[in-house]
Amino acid sequence: MLQAESEMEFQEWIKALRSSTESLLVTGAGGDRNTSYTSLSSAESGTSAAGSTTESYSTFAGPMDAGRAAILSQATASFVARVREANPVCADCQRPEPDWASVSFGTVMCIECSGIHRSLGVHVSKVRSLLLDAWPRSLREVMEAMGNLRANQVWEARVPCDLEKPGVEAPREVREAWIRDKYVRKAFLGPSRRTEKEADGVKGQEEPNAVLYAAAIQGDLAKMGWALAHGADVNFANGKERRRTPVHAVCQRGQSLAALAFLVLNGGAVDVVDDDDWSPLDLAMNGVPVAGGGACGIGGAESSEAEGARRQLQLQQQNQLSITSSTAMPLVSYLLSKLELKGS
Ligand SMILES: [Zn+2]
Structure with missing residues (x-):
């Protein structure tokens, strides 16, 4: 497990994170992101007006400015390192070294897939940057308790064998269709009743509310x-x-x-x-x-x-x-x- 053990190591992390942040900004990802956050805000006010409970999310939605992004707490820096190590590829298209997260699903994904998630609306998926956004303890714990493997055991439990998961080279239309099928149409879920097994056999079946x-x-x-x-x-x-x-x-x-x-x-x-x-x-x-x-x-x-x-x-x-x-x-x-x- 990667963890900043000493002050020196911590400084190394900060340096690495800062250079990642800068490269994102240089490649224009930062600009794209700002546009996306504008639309995210309007989507949020729309759902808030409808009385949705998602309004409390607005406190987390603001992007950090460049200065704050560089001053990550040690807890956040080691969190980011652990999450990246535990989730080496995008949950939706398998692209390596993903830097974005859906806190609604507890998954880590690449920037292209994060854009598709945003287009689904915050009522479906709340997107955050691992490197540019603040990570309060509650969100860190969600990400560490879930992660791509556990989430995909649910969301990709039963993928038809004639359907192939998008790969690194998949065009946007293919990823988008996959993501909509996966999270909106819920096309790849397993059986709708959970069977609790015990050592001596099947205990019984539980419906979703009771399981939750x-x-x-x-x-x-x-x-x-x-x-x-x-x-x-x-x-x-x-x-x-x-x-x-x-x-x-x-x-x-x-x-x-x-x-x-x-x-x-x-x-x-x-x-x-x-x-x-x-x-x-x-x-x-x-x-x-x-x-x-x-x-x-x-x-x-x-x-x-x-x-x-x-x-x-x-x-x-x-x-x-x-x-x-x-x-x-x-x-x-x-x-x-x-x-x-x-x-x-
Ligand atoms: Zn992806």
């Missing part, structure tokens, strides 16, 4: 990806569990930031309540011990979730509430950032 709910708790992104590809409702309210959604379930019973972020990237709502009026933030906070003991909730049903979140944030900022380190803490921070955005 359980996999979210387990933090199993491959299974979550399978369920979503097969039509699971990301905001499915589980009647057996107080009508909690998979987002609720991760916050209450799981601890995976990757699972939470993957749900949100695929339209999972953070401002929902269950039959007991608990929001995902309430459930995550209940797992976080506070100084002085006990658990904390965040106020009554009379205030909106966003107001509650803002109040919570203010409290934290004033140091009136000191939350000790906990596995739920990254989930709490993530939810607060999402709710804060919605409220503003």
Whole structure:
């Protein structure tokens, strides 16, 4: 595994990344990218107006300026190195050394395929540059938990034997047809019911919503990806569990930031309540011990979730509430950032 072990090695990484960035800009990829981001923004405002939950993505959508791109954190630099090593070829056309990612699918792809993904709209695929965009922890964890191999086990589970996957030399029309067949028509998915096998034989079959709910708790992104590809409702309210959604379930019973972020990237709502009026933030906070003991909730049903979140944030900022380190803490921070955005 490639990882920057020392300050010197880290500086080498920065140098390598900077030169990659510069070569992208020199070859005109940067200019192309700016145009694409303009259209991405308009696509986003379109979906936001329609009430889509994808609006929270807008915080991540802004391209970094050249100065920021050069100052990658060590965590991001080693993340980029690991992701490139784990995904040596484009998920869609097998071109080597891909530098772009779809955070919706957790895949890495070449610049040509990233352009096709963008043309599908952010409701299908959210595209980011490995080298030019910021990679907050939540997105890093999604990419590392998924990757091309796991994603393609879902999206290319059953490719007809007379159909060949596009190669390095494939023209754009061929790649585009493949990508649309793969992700929009979902033409290459396997069986629509997942069979859970146990040592002593077949345990039973589960439908996508149930698989998504359980996999979210387990933090199993491959299974979550399978369920979503097969039509699971990301905001499915589980009647057996107080009508909690998979987002609720991760916050209450799981601890995976990757699972939470993957749900949100695929339209999972953070401002929902269950039959007991608990929001995902309430459930995550209940797992976080506070100084002085006990658990904390965040106020009554009379205030909106966003107001509650803002109040919570203010409290934290004033140091009136000191939350000790906990596995739920990254989930709490993530939810607060999402709710804060919605409220503003
Ligand atoms: Zn490609």
